[in-house]
Amino acid sequence: MRRFIIAFLLFCFFVCGLSGVQLKIEFKSSADTKILVEDVSKVISSLLPEKTYLEITLDGSNLLATGDSTQIDTVYELTFIATYDATQNKYNASWYDQTQLAYSCSYSPKDQRPYSDFVRECAHYPLEKVSLWLLKNDQFEKYLRITYHPSVDEYGSFSPDGKYFAFITDRLSGNRNIALLDLQAGKITVLPVAGSSEYFPRFSPDGKRLLFQGSLHGFWNIYVMPLENYSKNIVLISAGNNPAYNPCWYDDGTVLYVQDSEYGNRLLLSTIAKKRKQIEIPYPFEMVFSPTVYKDTIYFVGLKESDFGIYALTSDGTVTVVENTVFNEHDPAISPDGRYLAYSCNITGYYTIWVKDLFTQEKWCITQDIPHDAFYPVFSPDGKVVAFSVYEGNFEPDIWFVRFRPVSSTLQAESVPRSSRAPCH
Template identity: 30%
Template sequence: MIIFLTFKFNNPSKTKDPMPSIQHFLRPIVGILLLIQSCKPSTELSANNEANGVPRGVLAFLTTRDGNFEVYTMNADGREVNNLTQNKALDFWSSWSPDGKYILFYSNRDGNNEIYRMDADGSNPTNLSNHPANDYLPAWSPDGKTIAFTSNRDSDNREIYIMAIDGSNVRRLTHNDLFEEVPTWSPNGKQIVFTRQLEEMVDTVKTTNGELFVMDIDGKNEKRLTFREGYDSGGKFSPNGKKIAFYGQDSSKNFEIFTMNADGTDVVNLTNDILEDYSPDWSPDGKWIAYTSGTSKQYDVWVIHLKSLKKFRLTTEPKRNETPVWRPDQK
């Protein structure tokens, strides 16, 4: 299917909706031809070739379909959609507990951004961080005992912290003047991958460049993983810990989903399309990646099969559907 559209791309982090932690670049493009051959509705996904299988499980994701960002869930074929947060305030991000019984998110319903936990059905929202500063982007550790997050409580720029699941025993892991975001855990719980915004001079102009780093959970043994032009972020370890998926820019400055080895080698462009692609997350079996794809006019949740590279669109509701996170397998 070929669709001719005329539009202007906008950096999602530059809009007035709540994506303060994601750093992108404004890239105007007018008169672009969109060739979307794999844009299949979710009802066709269940009829996918048996050789490829069908993605199973449940995804949490964000959407503005009810007027503001809310946390929703849906089946991995795009069906059984449910609004969990149902609040007039910002409710953003999501991270499942290892047993799939709870979800972390952050919200400004108390006047500033705080980290919340709720039951998997959206009930019993509880403020865990309770701090006058802004706390963002919580991520549950694989053993279920610790939460990584970012905060500006000790610095104008955000730093990475960890705390117990009841909000106690807060410890700061990074100590610098640089902006950091999106901490996520390795499957063995021994490392955290995160994004650090570096300042660089390009043709006598100071620019910012996001790169992926990894560190031990005590903040030691930092290692830089990516050395690429453009902003790389959203790193997620594969279930077996051998790969990391992330988003970044290709040679044409378009955002794509990439994978690489856990040591930063063998970077591969998975999506390789003309849409903007962000926020990857692995299926529990490691066969699929869910991600955000679209333009400033419309962002949707997609999945890509890693063996066949076939893509399937799960959402169609205007205007933003994004940041999918797979629920862990139920034991």
């Protein structure tokens, strides 16, 4: 009998699913803020991640309870207080975690942003709190939305040790800055650079520095900065007055980026000491974009006669076709073992994230259940997760994660065989 009970409990653990997290929210409102509180509660309940259980109390009365709370692992008790200042025609909203002020924001009908964005900003705090808990504890099944703020959240990058995830956000004062998500602590920290907007953060191979595209000198340049004392140690890498963009690391001391030229653009290689040289691409492209490197091969997007495709430049100077259909392919990302290519493609009528097995040539969509544009895929260092940005309707993009489960054979390959790629003609 004892063995049967143990076996049954193990069966329930694996079959019934993962443990979850519970949100207990107490809303406090007045006659002037009742509609706001109701709108915020509706957004929270409609966007609640799976394995999250919700209890809402409004001014002392039970308003809503969702889900089966029998498998709760952690409970967050939050209080939302909304007030209205009639003299300034201004709404103020605050979140309290226990008794500590955790987040506050405000809105006036005179503001340039819409009321719906204010509601989403109010709702984002508890949603991101439980989402980051689910991520930190690996308690999600296929998809997990990470960010819920109405700001722009895109261009993700994992640190080599898997501890951090960097992305771009404008949630701080409306300026695009690098945000650092501590995947172990489940905490987002914004790294503002005064007088600049940032794009495409990329961790160095040693994980100690960030490469990015920024506007610190008035137009797009390429910069490197350390994670510690970052704002005092920003190094300009690119040169000239033409915009430079799409940076990536070639190795620990060398970076690769694209810079506009008189006749289109060009691919440049630069050391941290600023010794630069142009990478010659023998096959003629009108423009090139989004380089990424695996070992000694440079993958990039090439534009030819209004068609975007993904190509590879090998160490012997040969350009080969990796993926180029009658549709457009963008945002190449290579898995840590070099076998899989993730990219965005508009084959479905909007952009979805696809993966191609470079060994078997099989392709499949990994965002087929998300009916919105998705861009900028990136593999986690262990290859188990792909992060990307989702553009939902009229809302700004958010960061999502999806578990990566190859559908192709289990045949392993340390590198991609050259025969799997077609040469350019």
